[in-house]
Amino acid sequence: MDWMKIGSAILLTMFIFMVFPRVRQELKHGKKGSQQEWMGALALLGGVALFVWLLMQSV
Amino acid sequence: MQQPTPVIERARGQSIEINKVLKNTYLLLSATFIFSAVMATVSTLLYMPPMTYLICIGLSFALIWLALPRTANSGAGILVVFAITGLMGFGIGPLLNHYLAMSNGTQIVATALAGTGLIFFALSGYALMTKKDFSFMGGFLMVGMLVVLVAALANIFLNISGLSLAISSVVILIMSGFILYDTSRMINQPESANYIVMTVSLFLNIFNIFVNLLHLLGFASDD
Numbered sequence: 001m002d003w004m005k006i007g008s009a010i011l012l013t014m015f016i017f018m019v020f021p022r023v024r025q026e027l028k029h030g031k032k033g034s035q036q037e038w039m040g041a042l043a044l045l046g047g048v049a050l051f052v053w054l055l056m057q058s059v
Numbered sequence: 060m061q062q063p064t065p066v067i068e069r070a071r072g073q074s075i076e077i078n079k080v081l082k083n084t085y086l087l088l089s090a091t092f093i094f095s096a097v098m099a100t101v102s103t104l105l106y107m108p109p110m111t112y113l114i115c116i117g118l119s120f121a122l123i124w125l126a127l128p129r130t131a132n133s134g135a136g137i138l139v140v141f142a143i144t145g146l147m148g149f150g151i152g153p154l155l156n157h158y159l160a161m162s163n164g165t166q167i168v169a170t171a172l173a174g175t176g177l178i179f180f181a182l183s184g185y186a187l188m189t190k191k192d193f194s195f196m197g198g199f200l201m202v203g204m205l206v207v208l209v210a211a212l213a214n215i216f217l218n219i220s221g222l223s224l225a226i227s228s229v230v231i232l233i234m235s236g237f238i239l240y241d242t243s244r245m246i247n248q249p250e251s252a253n254y255i256v257m258t259v260s261l262f263l264n265i266f267n268i269f270v271n272l273l274h275l276l277g278f279a280s281d282d
Contacts, residue, residue, distance in 0.1 A: 005215050007113040011120070012212040016205065018124060023205050026198040033195025041196055041239065044185065048178055048235045052228070052272065055174045056279035059167055 076249040081187075083254035084245060087140065088261055094141055095148030095262075102152020103159070115150025119143045123259060136255040144262055154270065158277055167276045174276075175269040182235055183261075186242035193243040196236050203233045224278055227271040234264045234271075 033041070102111065122143050130136040158164045186193060207229055214222045241260050245252045 004109060004113065007110070007117070009212060009215050011113060011117055012208055012215070014117075014120065016208045016212070018120070019201065019205050019208060023198075023201040026201045030198040031192075031195045037191075037195055040191070041193060041236070044182065044239065045232050045235055048182070048232060049228070051174070051178065052231055052275065055170055055272070056275055059163065059170055059276050059280045 077246055080245050080249045080252050080254050080257065084252075084257045084261065087137070087254060087258040091140055091144040091258060091262055092265075095144045098145045098148035099151050099155060102149045103155050105152070106156060107149075107152045109153045109157075112150045112153050115146040119146040119150070122146070127256065127259060131253050131255045140255055140258055140262075143259060147262075147266055151266075151270070154273065158273055161277065161280065163280055167273065167280055171269055171272040171276055174272050175265055178231075178235060178268055179238060179261075179265050182238040183242045186239050187246065190246050191243060192247045193236075193239040194247065196240050200233055200236045200240060203229065203236075207233065220278075224275065227274045230271045231268050231275075234267045237264045 119142075122139055126139045127136070127143070130139050155168060158167050161167060207226055210222065211226050214226065238261065241257060241264065245257055
């Protein structure tokens with residue numbers, strides 16, 4: 001295993017430790033969205049996915 | 060002259076606060092992007108080794124973790140933001156050299172740059188215009204981020220190219236969600252949105268979209 005892989009693994013493990021407390025906090029105290037709010041947000045993310053797919057076709 | 064009512068005063072106060080946070084965040088974000096682009100150019104011209112990427116990202120995250128929370132409410136916070144974004148810009152040099160060495164490398168980098176800019180302006184502009192509250196996405200985005208990090212860690216050992224592409228696609232979607240979440244936070248909770256922290260947060264969203272879009276476009280170009 002090369003140094004890049006070892007370094008990446010250490011960095012990702014650090015990120016996981018950084019993110020984990022915020023995940024717990026958001027799940028406990030985060031606001032819950034309505035179905036309408038989720039549909040709106042997912043439509044936007046769907047638009048992003050479509051745009052990325054179009055970019056991939058263009059290169 | 061009639062005295063304004065407290066409700067109007069409060070609304071005006073909040074509006075001024077929102078404008079201040081937005082103006083400061085976007086100004087600092089623009090400045091950090093120029094600085095980061097200069098650092099990326101220097102790193103590209105110096106042909107830095109691939110390890111530079113890991114070292115710079117590691118150092119910038121150490122700053123985010125240790126220095127940013129202590130300096131976010133002072134002038135030193137601005138220096139920390141420039142250090143973080145400068146390191147990330149410098150770190151991206153070897154990655155840019157890798158893609159620029161491809162036959163259509165310039166086109167890939169330019170497309171990734173334009174695509175990232177368009178995604179950011181469209182989503183941030185949408186959140187600013189509609190003033191919708193996207194704070195409900197917080198839990199979903201954080202869990203998504205955790206799953207992606209665990210999958211990326213597993214893929215270092217598994218080395219599956221399909222999984223690597225799937226991770227890049229999901230990261231772009233999660234970071235797009237974070238752009239909505241962060242922008243709406245500046246509008247709906249301006250009192251809790253520190254412009255220095257918001258700048259770093261938006262910078263990370265854009266940086267991650269750019270890096271992962273480069274990966275997808277590099278794969279799609281079949282070089």
